[in-house]
Amino acid sequence: MFRFLSPVLLTALGLGLALPAWAAGPVFLFGSDLKGQLSNQIQNPQSPPAGLLHLKDQILAQRAQGPTLWLDGGESLEGSPLSQELGEQSPFVALFLSLKPDVVVPGERDLAHLKLPLPWTAANLTLEGQPLVPPYRVFERAGKKIVVLGLIHSASSLWRTLPPGWKIEEPLESARHWVPLLRAQEHPDRLVLVLHAGRYEDRDQEAAQLLKTKPPLGAQAIGEQVPGIDLILHGHDGWLYPKGPNLAYAGTTALAGGGSLGRGMLALDWEEKGWSLRQLAPRPLPLEAVKAAFPPAFLELWSRPLGWRIRKSSKVKLAACLNSLAALAVKQPGAFGSALPEVYLKGSRFGLLYYAQLYDWFPFPDGVQTLALSKRDLSLLARPAAPFGRRKANPARRVFLSLSSPLDLSLDPWLVSGSDQERRYKILLSDYHLRGGSGILPMLFLPAQPEVGGKPLRTWVSLYLQSHQPLPPSCTMLEPAGPEAYQMRPRPKQVRLAKKPKSPGKGAGKRTSTKPAESREKS
Template sequence: MSKLRQFQPYLLLMLILPALLMLAPNSEAEEESGWEKWRPSGKSANFKIRERPKTKILSGTKTSLLIAATSDLHGSLTSTRLLLRKRSRGLLHLVMPLKKLREKYPELILLDAGDTIQGDPSSFYFSHVAPETTRPLPVIEMMNWLKYDALALGNHDFEPPTNILKQNIAQAQFSWLAANVSFRNVKQPLFPPYKIIERHGVRVGILGLITPGVPLWIDPEQRKGLNFKEMLGTAKKWVRVLREQEKVDYLIGLFHSGDNTLYDRDVASTRELPHPNAAGMIADFFPEFDLIISGHAHRISPKRRTEKLKGHQTPLVSPGTAAEGLTTILVNFEEKSGNWEITKTVYDFIRAEKAPEAQLLRKLDARLLKVEKYLADPTTVILKRFPKKTEFQDCGIALSFSAVESMEAETLSLLPWWWFRDKLPFSDLGQALRREHFFRWLPYDNRPVLVLMYGRQIKIMLESYRRKKLGWYARSSTILAPGGFVAELDNSSKDNRLYLKNPQGQALRPERKYRVWLTNFHWNGGGGLAAKALLHPSQLLKKEALHLRELIFQYLRQSTVKLPETCESFLTQSTTATLKTVP
């Protein structure tokens, strides 16, 4: 009987949630999609499949082709402005390396594997704070100046307002590719699936694919009506077109998808989504490709010059993140029996220059100054000393809860445990915390959402937190910290279960409902926690417009803010702070 009682909460959830599913409104049908009447413009417009004749190659001809690639730029411009960093990174640091390569290889092909317009404060500012309709985001402006040829859309590119993504596609002087994105039941892809480039007599096909795991991370309203199809079947379809109709000589897969098939596979399967990271599978099973450029995983491969790549049947390279360098592929061709034959390929990774290119930096200066003023806005809280790691994490958890609770009392929270602890300059000691600090500590654009949850669901979503408390491995993005209640290990039980109680010492009841703050990332399915806890759309109470880091920043701008006890050892409230807001 005791075992039956143990499973009663699970049985209750199984009985209740199907009923909620039947009662939940079909918001997809009721609301219009921002993508319904949209068609790509600019360099991404007017895609059309062509029946091309085979390339004519003179007998005995030899040639070479240089391909350069970046990925996961996340808006990064320079490590010397906005958020200063010791390690050189950003597109401005790649200007000189690219200039030297173009001097030797004027017909260089320059590509990017996605996650381009979200992440850097400059992208955030001109997407959410002060959009400029007459100019693209600074990162796209830089890519135009650097003469990129194409990029593959990434999941984070759907995070800014939809009109910002559309505007930047229109104003880009290169193509945005995504063969596996369609609108509702339309068979034709919404974005151009590929691009054809002819250089030195070699016809190059570039097929773009995005991870189909987008629904795990991006808000439904941002992707309403969009279908993200599995990559293998899509690749098979378009490879046939590119080889048989376009008759390309060299085929590149430009994929915003990692090559570790196991990563996020289980998370996606709970939502019946295809493999989010299928680039490696395509590299293993599609020899029709000559090269695959894989983004999304923020991995660099290879890290140095080599003529041999290990791991996959088709050569696969990964260019890293934030323009910390440039992956190059030098391909040598020779005519054999009327076709181009690859005789040698050299792979390399060129690190970013220490200093940004001065002339282009000056062209961006006026825009960067606006962002720097925005980042310089102070709170009323002073940094007394640099905190230890545990102090920093505990304070961050407490501040997150205090900020969301200030919007609505008698709520709980399950917010990210991780805050990124950047090393700050000594000049910050004795100074007010600024908005800049919260962009460092909370780099993701997460928003709070309020959810009506059962106590049993709360405990399920704290499983990674439990593992962390036991000293076991837990993926950092799945560790949620309790706010407004305590989660202690029950050492009396063999399986070290968590005991949940409110500040008064009363236990949280498994069958009772509680109002709980989550981030939209975890609510949407990131980390797989929502699926494990059987969260249902009908449990959503509201979404906040402010991002979590901005909410915490505004909370600490109050003239009489009460700091959590866990923060008082290294933070204190200023009695003389004068707040200035950037107009």
């Protein structure tokens, strides 16, 4: 067994020295949902640094200090603009492979990349009843035996269509099977579950119920109902917790969340007294060093001028313009209209318009498809119902409905019948809605599962803007800008759209105490 001990630990044992803090076990590094984020400084230089490039030195330094296990909670390869443009050729993938994580649990968007040489681990991902990747991994660190079990939530169909023969079993049932089996067979000193599933209910809960599948949750339930797990590290919901030194618990099982987009990582020290927790913050890097890590072709695309200038406007007006612009960009001959996701704005860059801005407006890679819908379907899209017991509909189910001619959709959808129900209208919908991620798909009366794919919505908008065709009437804040305008002014900075400060009321200002000085000192 001594071949597994580090030289530092052997020396300490031989000389009778005090053991270092990590002698009770290795340090567990955990992060999740990196989404292919190399660095956010190209897109938003004023934001706090985030991304794998800013965490690399932290990972290497921790490994140099002593025995370490780097566990990744999944959803690591897709999502960022860099990953959407370059796929597996992204420098993020090269860096991720070179850093050699010890365990990677696939997220729903990682399922298309299982051929990459990564330590994929998932016990409930099967192909014709057999595990598609190793269900667990065994490590010897600092003389301790650690077993890491991997599980993924079973609602991946909300985002990706599984290949034929693939199946994802319910993680709670898989944990009930695997945990006692591993305890009996492997006799580990610590059994750690890395889970790609959230902890609490989120906006995907309703969509999963409508599709008759389990929601992408499980961390809390598994911790409470499956004994024998020492630590659950989970991702998917984007929470980086706990913030303080103490772990959260579900029953007697410790819980921690891995955050998202490389905004930080957790370092969990396995000490004799129990777990101790540290957060590793991304380190700032010079902007030139960040740019050097990106391919020149991507930087050129990122700063491509689109030939328009944005005048200052409110979020409401700009969002109305973008909704109408997207509907106009995807318009096709013979189509009656479109029902696309509403644009949600956190901020906007006023000034010259570049390709990078389209990722702020249309961040997802979903394409659009043409479907034949009835008047009942259109009424359901126009007025999405709220979940039982709630007053408002899920924001993800709201669509911007644009029709080529007026159509009365005021009638209750369930009262539509006869010729109105039989007639079909060609409507363009986004892939996100057709996969069911918003809960819209189960509402529609479709004969079969529609196909998805094609050009992303932002590509449609980019091509339309560069063609300089007429804009919607609501886009009064957009005006043409020639090449000379881009040569004179650099790319503008990110500006948050904030509300106007309220005017101070009567008596506003600095409060002063009416107590005497002596009483103020005593209090």
